[in-house]
Amino acid sequence: xxxxxxxxxxxxxxxxxxxxxxxxxxxxxxxxxxxxxxxxxxxxxxxxxxxxxxxxxxxxxxxxxxxxxxxxxxxxxxxxxxxxxxxxxxxxxxxxxxxxxxxxxxxxxxxxxxxxxxxxxxxxxxxxxxxxxxxxxxxxxxxxxxxxxxxxxxxxxxxxxxxxxxxxxxxxxxxxxxxxxxxxxxxxxxxxxxxxxxxxxxxxxxxxxxxxxxxxxxxxxxxxxxxxxxxxxxxxxxxxxxxxxxxxxxxxxxxxxxxxxxxxxxxxxxxxxxxxxxxxxxxxxxxxxxxxxxxxxxxxxxxxxxxxxxxxxxxxxxxxxxxxxxxxxxxxxxxxxx
Numbered sequence: 001x002x003x004x005x006x007x008x009x010x011x012x013x014x015x016x017x018x019x020x021x022x023x024x025x026x027x028x029x030x031x032x033x034x035x036x037x038x039x040x041x042x043x044x045x046x047x048x049x050x051x052x053x054x055x056x057x058x059x060x061x062x063x064x065x066x067x068x069x070x071x072x073x074x075x076x077x078x079x080x081x082x083x084x085x086x087x088x089x090x091x092x093x094x095x096x097x098x099x100x101x102x103x104x105x106x107x108x109x110x111x112x113x114x115x116x117x118x119x120x121x122x123x124x125x126x127x128x129x130x131x132x133x134x135x136x137x138x139x140x141x142x143x144x145x146x147x148x149x150x151x152x153x154x155x156x157x158x159x160x161x162x163x164x165x166x167x168x169x170x171x172x173x174x175x176x177x178x179x180x181x182x183x184x185x186x187x188x189x190x191x192x193x194x195x196x197x198x199x200x201x202x203x204x205x206x207x208x209x210x211x212x213x214x215x216x217x218x219x220x221x222x223x224x225x226x227x228x229x230x231x232x233x234x235x236x237x238x239x240x241x242x243x244x245x246x247x248x249x250x251x252x253x254x255x256x257x258x259x260x261x262x263x264x265x266x267x268x269x270x271x272x273x274x275x276x277x278x279x280x281x282x283x284x285x286x287x288x289x290x291x292x293x294x295x296x297x298x299x300x301x302x303x304x305x306x307x308x309x310x311x312x313x314x315x316x317x318x319x320x321x322x323x324x325x326x327x328x329x330x331x332x333x334x335x336x337x338x
Contacts, residue, residue: 011244014090016040016077016123017097021200022138022191022236024055026094027070029237031062036069038086042076042115046100047201048334055198077119080126087126094240095123096138098168100200105164106288116167117174124178124186134185135175136243139253141192141229141294143169151229151261151295154190154253161291172253185250187243189236192257192296196233196316197323201335205230205317208268209324210335212275222286224265227293229257232316235309242305249304257296258309258316270314274321 013030017023018039030037039059043052056072063070075082077097087093099105099115120137127135142165143158160166175186195205208218239256243249262270268281301307311319324331 011091019052023096027059031068093135102162109163112167120171137188139188139190140168151297153297179251188253192229208271218268229261232311254301255296261295
C-alpha cells in the first residue's frame with residue numbers, strides 16, 4: 001500500500017523503466033490514482049525477466065480493476081524516433097530507466113554510458129521539444145562515493161566509486177542544464193537503496209530473506225561493517241507522487257532516504273532472527289565498486305515536498321518478510337535463479 005494516494009485530474013504519464021522495481025510500482029500507483037500511464041522498458045535481462053513480466057501484469061490488472069489506461073511499450077530510451085513519438089502526448093515523465101548494478105557497471109562501463117547517459121539525454125530532448133511539464137529523474141546515492149561526513153546532504157562532494165555512480169551524476173548535470181538553459185522543469189531524486197515487495201532479486205535484503213526461508217545462512221560480501229540507508233518502496237512512491245503538480249523542487253536534486261542506516265551484519269541478523277535464529281551468518285569476498293557507507297540527510301526533501309519516511313528498516317524488513325511468505329510461490333524461483 002502506498003502512503004499517500006493521489007486523486008487529481010488525469011494526466012498522461014510516461015514511466016521509463018516501467019517494468020522494473022521502482023518503475024513498476026510507479027506505474028501501478030499512477031493507474032490506481034486515475035492517470036493514463038505509458039511504460040517504456042527494454043526488458044534487459046539483468047535479472048530474471050519473470051519479475052518484470054509480473055510487474056507489467058500487475059499494472060495491467062490494476063488498469064482493468066480501475067477502468068484505467070495502461071500501455072506497455074518494449075523499447076529503448078536510446079531510440080530517438082520511438083521516444084519522440086511516445087513523448088508527443090505526455091504531460092510528465094518519470095525517468096527510471098537505467099542499466100542498474102554497481103558491480104555490473106565495473107564489468108561493462110560502456111553499457112551504463114549508452115543507456116544511462118545517452119538514453120537520458122534522448123528523453124530530455126524529446127521532453128524539451130514537446131513541452132513536457134516535468135521530468136522526474138531517478139538518481140542514486142551512488143553519486144556520493146566516499147563520505148567526507150555522514151549523513152550525506154546534497155552539498156556533499158560527489159566522487160562516485162563506480163561507472164554506475166558516475167553515470168548517474170552525469171545525468172543529474174544534464175537534468176540541471178536542461179532546466180537552467182532550456183527552462184525544462186526537472187527534478188532529480190537520489191534514492192538510497194530502495195527495497196520492498198517485488199524488489200530486485202539480486203539485492204541484499206531479498207537475498208538474505210530468500211536464503212533464510214530456504215534454511216541457508218545469509219551470505220555477506222565483505223566484513224559486514226558496511227552501512228546502508230534503506231528506503232521503503234512506499235516512501236519512494238510517495239515522494240514521486242508529490243511531484244505530479246508541485247513545482248517547488250524544479251531544478252533541484254534531493255535525497256530520498258529513510259530515518260536511519262544499518263550495518264550489513266546487523267541487517268542479516270534482523271532477517272535471520274525473524275525467520276530462523278539457528279542459522280549462522282557467512283562472509284565472502286567483498287565486491288568491487290560498492291560504497292562503504294551511505295546515510296541520507298533528507299531535510300531538503302522534507303522542506304521542499306514534505307517528504308517524511310513512514311518506516312524504519314526493521315519495520316520495512318518485517319513487512320517484506322511477510323510479503324515474501326505470501327508471494328513465495330512465484331517470487332522465490334525468480335530470486336534463486338538470478
